[in-house]
Amino acid sequence: xxxxxxxxxxKPESRALSIWFxxxxxxxxxxxxxxxxxxxxxDAPSQGRFFNQAIRDRYDGALVDASxxxxxxxxxxxxxxxxxxxxxxxx
Numbered sequence: 001x002x003x004x005x006x007x008x009x010x011k012p013e014s015r016a017l018s019i020w021f022x023x024x025x026x027x028x029x030x031x032x033x034x035x036x037x038x039x040x041x042x043d044a045p046s047q048g049r050f051f052n053q054a055i056r057d058r059y060d061g062a063l064v065d066a067s068x069x070x071x072x073x074x075x076x077x078x079x080x081x082x083x084x085x086x087x088x089x090x091x
Contacts (some may be wrong), residue, residue: 001049002047003025003048004021004022004047004048004051005019005020005021005047005048005051006020006021006022006023006025007019007020007025008020008038008041008042009048010033010035010038010042012035012038013066015028015031015032015033015034015035016031016033017029017030017037017038017041017059018064019029019051021056026063027063027064028061028062028063028064029061029062029064030055030059030060030061031060031061031062031085032059032060033055033059037054037055040054041054041055044051048082
């Protein structure tokens with residue numbers, strides 16, 4: 001992966017590309033992204049550079065707020081997570 005990009009996920013049927021950024025793991029979804037662009041991001045030596053050159057400001061995107069339910073589900077699956085990590089939606 002990348003120092004900037006923590007995780008990527010692509011849904012070919014809807015051409016939606018989700019990217020989790022940085023240690024905060026803020027998730028953005030980009031719409032109508034061709035499969036070749038996803039493959040380029042996945043295989044790029046520098047995903048951050050590829051993102052800036054080929055995706056940023058080229059595709060419509062939106063911040064996806066983390067849900068309380070998703071955070072609780074993650075904690076249930078990761079029992080070693082810090083117990084005092086706040087459970088709240090991202091601003």
